[in-house]
Amino acid sequence: MTFVWILTASGLSGLIALLLALALYKGKLWSHDRSHDFLSFAAGTLLTVAFLDLLPEAVEAYEEASGGHAIDSAVLAVLGGFLVFFVIEKLLFWYHCHEEHCDVHTSSTMVLIGDTLHNFLDGIAIAVAFLVSPAVGVATTVAVFLHEIPQEVADFSTLLSSGMRPRRAIFFNAMSAMASLAGAMLAYFFSTQIGGALPALLGLTAGGFIYVAASDLIPEIHKERRRSMMVRQFTIFLMGCAIIFALTRLIAH
Numbered sequence: 743m744t745f746v747w748i749l750t751a752s753g754l755s756g757l758i759a760l761l762l763a764l765a766l767y768k769g770k771l772w773s774h775d776r777s778h779d780f781l782s783f784a785a786g787t788l789l790t791v792a793f794l795d796l797l798p799e800a801v802e803a804y805e806e807a808s809g810g811h812a813i814d815s816a817v818l819a820v821l822g823g824f825l826v827f828f829v830i831e832k833l834l835f836w837y838h839c840h841e842e843h844c845d846v847h848t849s850s851t852m853v854l855i856g857d858t859l860h861n862f863l864d865g866i867a868i869a870v871a872f873l874v875s876p877a878v879g880v881a882t883t884v885a886v887f888l889h890e891i892p893q894e895v896a897d898f899s900t901l902l903s904s905g906m907r908p909r910r911a912i913f914f915n916a917m918s919a920m921a922s923l924a925g926a927m928l929a930y931f932f933s934t935q936i937g938g939a940l941p942a943l944l945g946l947t948a949g950g951f952i953y954v955a956a957s958d959l960i961p962e963i964h965k966e967r968r969r970s971m972m973v974r975q976f977t978i979f980l981m982g983c984a985i986i987f988a989l990t991r992l993i994a995h
Contacts, residue, residue, distance in 0.1 A: 745930060748872045751883040752865045752926030756919030759887050763894035764912065777892050778966055782975040784889035785959040786982025788951040791885045792820075795878045795990055796871070796948035803874075803941035819942045823949020828957070830859065857897050858918045864890070865925025867947040873933055873940065877990045882947070884986065886922075889954060894919075 800819060804812035864886045872879030894915065901911035929943075963975050 744872055747876060747879055748869045748926050748930050749923075751872065751879065752868045753920075753923045755868070755883050755887045756861055756864070756890060756922040757916065759890035760894045760915055760919045763891050764898065775971065777895070778963055778971065778975055779978055780888065780892045781959045781963050782978040783982040784885070784892070785955045785963065786979040787881075787885040787888050787986045788955040788959070790983045790986040791878075791881045792948040792951040792955075794987060795881050796944050796951070799874050799878055800941050800944035800948065803944060807938065807941055816941065816945050819945020820949040820952065822942075823946035824953045825949070826946065827950045827953040831957070854897075854901075854914055854918055857893070857915070858921045860893070861890075861918055861921040862925040863950065865922035865927075866929045866943070867950065868922070869926040869929035869933075870940065870943045870947055873930070874944065881986050881990045884989065885951065888982070889959065 797816060797820060800816040801812050804815045808815070868879065868883050868886060871882035897918075898911055898915060901914070906914075933940075963979075966972060966975060
């Protein structure tokens with residue numbers, strides 16, 4: 743049953759996010775305000791999953807595996823995940839930025855490479871979460887799905903602006919989305935080999951989620967200066983936190 747959950751969640755989350763993003767883009771329903779709504783909600787879900795689900799599960803897993811120093815080990819794994827995502831993003835910038843002041847001169851190739859790697863890591867995160875419990879798995883899938891929507895819109899826009907034809911952009915984005923399935927399957931089929939590494943993987947996933955929320959999503963939200971929108975963003979952010987909190991409490995671990 744766990745395999746079915748992982749297969750469904752990892753396969754559909756990326757593709758549904760891509761289809762919804764394309765529908766919003768093609769229907770000209772995507773706007774600055776709507777993008778910030780998604781970013782605020784996604785930031786709330788990512789942070790709640792990281793701090794209230796993945797981190798506690800990592801501590802518990804470390805306690806079962808080795809006993810003492812569980813909190814220290816879990817927090818170190820979270821820091822490691824944060825640093826891994828930081829290094830990955832820096833490398834991506836390094837390869838496509840060749841000026842002293844680079845405002846992200848993104849090529850279509852780098853967009854696809856970066857998105858594929860991102861989706862692959864998301865798939866691993868989903869599989870690791872479901873290996874812990876359905877509740878953590880569902881919460882992680884929701885968080886991944888929500889932060890993928892604005893990412894897919896941005897990627898599709900970049901590919902079109904680089905001169906790529908719409909059908910070709912859709913095809914490559916769909917292939918990139920399937921990397922989530924590949925990452926999830928890899929994590930699942932090697933779950934026996936990585937069983938001892940599960941606590942560290944939970945911590946690494948939490949660190950990655952914290953990095954995405956704190957480094958990518960929240961700084962973008964802070965660009966908004968209208969007071970009414972700031973209140974709206976904060977409300978939506980709290981809604982994301984509350985929904986994930988309620989979701990993980992309704993589904994038995």
